[in-house]
Amino acid sequence: MTEMRTLLEGVRKYMEEQLYPFQTPAHKQGRWVDEKLLSFLGKAPFLADLSEPAGLDFAEALEAAQRRARDLAGAKASFFLWNGTTGGILAAVLASRPKQVVLSRSAHRSVFASLALAGAEPRYLYPRTLPGWEIFLPPDPQDYAAGLDTAEAVLLTHPSYWGLARNWQDLIFLAHSMDKLVLVDQAHGPHFRLSRKLPPSALEMGADLVVESTHKLGTAFTQASLLHLGTERIEQHSVAEALRLVQSTSPSFLLLLSLEAAVVKEEEGGAVWEKTLELARFARQKLEEQGWPVLSQADLPPGVLLDESRLVVRVRERGQSGIGAARFLKEEAKVVPEMADQHNVVLLLTPADDEASIGRLLEGFGRLIQEGKREAAVSPPPFPELALSPRQALLGPKGLVPLAEAAGEVAGNLVVPYPPGIPLLAPGDAIGKEHVEYLTWIKKLGWQVDGLTSSGEILIYQGG
Ligand SMILES: Cc1ncc(COP(=O)(O)O)c(C=O)c1O
Known part of the structure; x- marks a missing residue:
């Protein structure tokens, strides 16, 4: 019978006992692996990448x-x-x-x-x-x-x-x-x-x-x-x-x-998140002083609650697009937002953040005010109507057609523009002219659209 151990103790035990694996994974604790990756990651992730630590139930x-x-x-x-x-x-x-x-x-x-x-x-x-x-x-x-x-x-x-x-x-x-x-x-x-x-x-x-x-x-x-x-x-x-x-x-x-x-x-509890909320309040106030509206509880209809550790900054206020602003922040100010949409940039704050990280963020948004470019908004069309069950459309007979010819067809897979990562088309949706036009336009703008082929084709249901 093996002694009761935590997963971490089990992995440590394997190392302490210097066991030699005649088992997967084949890299055998980093003995056979690309040197560049090994020197970048160090040995620890390979040592711990075991399929089944001996000495552990x-x-x-x-x-x-x-x-x-x-x-x-x-x-x-x-x-x-x-x-x-x-x-x-x-x-x-x-x-x-x-x-x-x-x-x-x-x-x-x-x-x-x-x-x-x-x-x-x-x-x-x-x-x-x-x-x-x-x-x-x-x-x-x-x-x-x-x-x-x-x-x-x-x-x-x-x-x-x-x-x-x-x-x-x-x-x-x-x-x-x-x-x-x-x-x-x-x-x-x-x-x-x-x-x-x-x-x-x-x-x-x-x-x-x-x-x-x-x-x-x-x-x-x-x-x-x-x-x-x-x-x-x-x-x-x-x-x-x-x-x-x-x-x-x-x-x-x-x-x-x-x-x-x-x-x-x-198990350390929520105090760390309460500190994060304070930090978020501070960041929100400073961003607003810079002239950026940041989504707050007061902006929301009754009954809708806000996780105030997350900052939704409306860059559209200054004629910018969230996507363009996120690109600027990343490339120029070296701060990377969680996500962006046409109007807003979303920033995630966690207990890992501190005044120094908020300082970097504020510096980035300070530069964005001066250097960010105005960009017209592209409004997404309304969601399509459901024509068929997702299962029938996803698992039924399907074929690829050029996007330009897809209006009037039924979507055979998910088509998801990033950002914001919400499916514009889901399997079974009736594809409208407006969806084709929108997808064509955002592809031209260089957005990533998951679910279209690299040559711009779309999978449609062909079950009759
Ligand atoms: C709302 C929501 N649900 C589910 C998921 C899927 O999570 P995961 O990436 O861990 O599979 C995501 C990922 O972004 C998400 O945003």
Whole structure:
């Protein structure tokens, strides 16, 4: 019997005992690897990149780490995710097996994939935008509630990429009273559980399944996330089984160690986030003194809440585009925003920031006022109508056609302009002339559009 150890202790033990691996991975702790990469990364990541540390009961150590995450979150069960929040969303929908889901059309691309894979029909809510800022508002709880007459589940994005949230407690209560499920994409809100000064967390509002990007707002490495089971409405083994369908059988120890450590770090509590909120308040005030409007709670309609650690700066105020401003900040001022849209730049502040990093940011925005270029806004068309179920369109017969000939067809895959990364076309959507024109235009402007071929073709449904 092996001694109970944490994942980190297991990896250390392997090194201390100087075990030699006749097993994968073939680089064998960095013995066979490109020298340039080795000298850049150092040996540590290769030493820890083990498939199965001897001296560790892996299942037991993983379970213990997950229990720690569960206890901290107050969940019924928590699962480490090594295929990102994307994997967690796929598993959440697969595990809850709804025939129809009510959701905002501005959801992340992984949500559309989950519906197609699970064979669930979407009942889309088309979000309104916030005038002036032109960002999507979370749909009204009543609109989700109205969808519950036919849908078996609600899928909420909480918060949005711009940090917008709501208190969904009444909706969740109503959904449960109708025996419906509530799944939450909390990719941008893992820190909500840690402080009352942030919007309420999905788990405390009673959600059934919650997926969080620990790599976005926790200390884990990119791709490492958490899935929490919040109630007993879905069985734990169904979630575990769904995860087995969508996750790799070879979890990276680097990701696992970083998740284990992220949970330990979370145990320090929310004080670090409260300091971040103070720093964000300071940055907001200074940016406003420079002449940049920064989204605040007062700009939002009643009921919409803001994660104030995130700064949404309206550069359109000075005739600039968010995308152009983000490019300037990166190339000239060497500060890299989280994302940008036509009107705004979104900046992520975390406990890693301090006055010095805010100083750099302010310097960058100071230069942007002087040197940033004015650029006309390109307004996206309204979302298309749904013509076919995402599953039929994604898994049915398909073919490529030149974008210019696609109006009137049904989209066969996701077409996602970056920024902001929200699908303009989802599988099953009716492609309109306005979508073709918009995609053609933004391609000319040099935006990245995921889902078109390099020669500008688009995949359409050809099932008749
Ligand atoms: C709202 C939202 N949900 C889900 C995801 C997917 O997360 P991951 O990249 O961890 O797969 C993202 C990623 O950007 C996101 O923004």
